[in-house]
Amino acid sequence: MSVTVPVLEVERLSFAYGPCKALDDVAFQVQPGECAILLGPNGAGKSTLFSLVTRLYEAPAGQIRIAGRSLRQDSCAALSRLGVVFQQPTLDLDLSVAQNLRYHAALHGLSRREAELRIREELERQGMYGRRDEKVRQLNGGHRRRVEIARALLHRPALLLLDEPSVGLDVPSRRALVDHIHALCRSQGLAVLWATHLIDEIGADDSLIVLHKGRVRAWGPVREVLASQGAATVSAAFHRLTAEGEG
Amino acid sequence: MRPLHYLRALRGIVARELYRFVHQRERFISALVRPLVWLFVFAAGFRSTLGLAISPPYETYILYEVYITPGLLGMIQLFNGMQSSLSMVYDREMGSMRTLLVSPLPRWFLLTAKLVAGVAVSILQAYVFLGVAWAYGIEAPVQGYLAVLPALLLSGVMLGALGLLLSSFIRQLENFAGVMNFVIFPMFFMSTALYPLWKIQESSELLYWLAQWNPFSQAVELIRFALYGRFNGVACGYTAGATALFLAAAIVGYNPSKGMMQRKGGA
Numbered sequence: 471m472s473v474t475v476p477v478l479e480v481e482r483l484s485f486a487y488g489p490c491k492a493l494d495d496v497a498f499q500v501q502p503g504e505c506a507i508l509l510g511p512n513g514a515g516k517s518t519l520f521s522l523v524t525r526l527y528e529a530p531a532g533q534i535r536i537a538g539r540s541l542r543q544d545s546c547a548a549l550s551r552l553g554v555v556f557q558q559p560t561l562d563l564d565l566s567v568a569q570n571l572r573y574h575a576a577l578h579g580l581s582r583r584e585a586e587l588r589i590r591e592e593l594e595r596q597g598m599y600g601r602r603d604e605k606v607r608q609l610n611g612g613h614r615r616r617v618e619i620a621r622a623l624l625h626r627p628a629l630l631l632l633d634e635p636s637v638g639l640d641v642p643s644r645r646a647l648v649d650h651i652h653a654l655c656r657s658q659g660l661a662v663l664w665a666t667h668l669i670d671e672i673g674a675d676d677s678l679i680v681l682h683k684g685r686v687r688a689w690g691p692v693r694e695v696l697a698s699q700g701a702a703t704v705s706a707a708f709h710r711l712t713a714e715g716e717g
Numbered sequence: 718m719r720p721l722h723y724l725r726a727l728r729g730i731v732a733r734e735l736y737r738f739v740h741q742r743e744r745f746i747s748a749l750v751r752p753l754v755w756l757f758v759f760a761a762g763f764r765s766t767l768g769l770a771i772s773p774p775y776e777t778y779i780l781y782e783v784y785i786t787p788g789l790l791g792m793i794q795l796f797n798g799m800q801s802s803l804s805m806v807y808d809r810e811m812g813s814m815r816t817l818l819v820s821p822l823p824r825w826f827l828l829t830a831k832l833v834a835g836v837a838v839s840i841l842q843a844y845v846f847l848g849v850a851w852a853y854g855i856e857a858p859v860q861g862y863l864a865v866l867p868a869l870l871l872s873g874v875m876l877g878a879l880g881l882l883l884s885s886f887i888r889q890l891e892n893f894a895g896v897m898n899f900v901i902f903p904m905f906f907m908s909t910a911l912y913p914l915w916k917i918q919e920s921s922e923l924l925y926w927l928a929q930w931n932p933f934s935q936a937v938e939l940i941r942f943a944l945y946g947r948f949n950g951v952a953c954g955y956t957a958g959a960t961a962l963f964l965a966a967a968i969v970g971y972n973p974s975k976g977m978m979q980r981k982g983g984a
Contacts, residue, residue, distance in 0.1 A: 525819065545821075556816075564736075572729065572732075574816070576726055577729055577821075579719065579721065
């Protein structure tokens with residue numbers, strides 16, 4: 471019997487900025503094909519968690535594994551399986567779409583030929599191939615996000631991190647983004663960790679990780695979290711989970 | 718990671734920096750105008766007031782324009798190093814530094830590659846400046862134009878590493894003005910770029926001492942000697958030592974577990 475290795479394993483992770491604890495004993499897993507939604511109010515520790523999973527900081531306590539590789543001991547192998555779309559746009563505005571993607575392909579060690587093939591494949595999937603020679607500055611917010619997703623998937627990661635990627639997008643672009651990511655999970659077995667404030671972005675088959683004051687308050691499939699909280703909606707469950715310890 | 722991966726990443730980082738530089742024409746022009754103004758205006762004005770005795774590597778009396786040309790090459794690299802530092806602070810604020818740091822390569826390599834990319838741009842600027850200076854009548858021996866390349870490379874890496882180190886300390890873009898006042902101007906004016914050491918000693922022993930130990934002076938002397946086909950061992954050793962020191966400190970500054978990034982809570 472084969473045992474599936476979680477794509478993301480976070481174990482007993484704690485982190486503090488000086489005396490201020492940002493994450494306290496955080497633990498969860500994301501499996502292949504799973505779309506895990508990370509919910510939490512402002513200051514819950516979501517950004518810190520993302521900074522630790524992307525190794526911008528290193529946690530003194532706890533363990534993070536990506537596709538079975540420890541981020542601390544085998545950081546390059548772990549990061550090679552990770553694709554990220556940051557909350558802030560990170561494309562070079564003065565470069566063309568293709569130049570931005572070639573830069574990313576080079577950082578991941580792809581040959582020119584392989585890079586061109588994958589750029590075509592990913593941009594076609596995003597409906598952006600015809601605009602590959604345009605400068606990013608000429609694209610609107612929704613199209614820039616599409617390019618960022620194409621870029622994050624260029625090296626075929628096992629785990630995609632999305633840090634509030636729909637901020638600033640109009641409703642149709644947001645809907646298209648949500649549908650696209652869910653389709654990728656189903657069709658390619660991509661594991662996704664998606665930080666958001668927008669509850670309408672959560673699908674019925676997703677799993678939820680509710681983070682509040684640096685601790686995981688709930689983790690599991692949406693249905694199980696709703697049942698455990700006796701709530702009919704994610705919004706109600708979220709309010710119950712994050713109201714504890716307030717005031 | 719395979720060696721080919723490192724090579725491709727380095728090529729990608731350098732290409733991106735060159736593309737960005739070419740696209741930002743104003744940056745190219747302003748980077749060139751600055752030393753040319755010093756050469757055509759400042760040096761021309763001071764030509765008659767400053768008398769220069771014969772001192773190595775020069776074998777005859779020289780015009781002041783000839784004297785400050787290596788200093789202005791250093792100036793190009795100094796400003797470029799600080800410009801890279803500024804762009805790193807900007808990239809960090811805007812988030813694009815994250816895309817670099819999240820790449821599956823060791824951080825020391827990514828930072829060094831970024832540094833080399835900045836130096837490639839500064840060398841391009843330096844040669845365009847030398848071309849204009851040549852057309853103006855400031856000629857170095859032919860072999861000097863080749864010999865100055867490794868000197869420009871080393872001094873560029875040193876000044877770029879200093880910029881990198883500063884960028885690991887600077888949290889916000891607004892603080893960058895301080896770098897201008899506290900780093901670029903003192904480094905440039907307290908150096909041999911504009912006046913020889915013996916001339917500085919005539920007016921102030923303290924200034925002489927500061928200029929002598931200023932790594933920028935050593936970089937300028939390395940360039941000056943190389944441009945005339947001569948090797949200045951002391952300047953080369955000093956510049957290489959300063960490069961190693963600045964680079965090591967910058968890598969520690971960007972280390973995810975030890976450096977400034979973590980204490981500042983930003984990347």
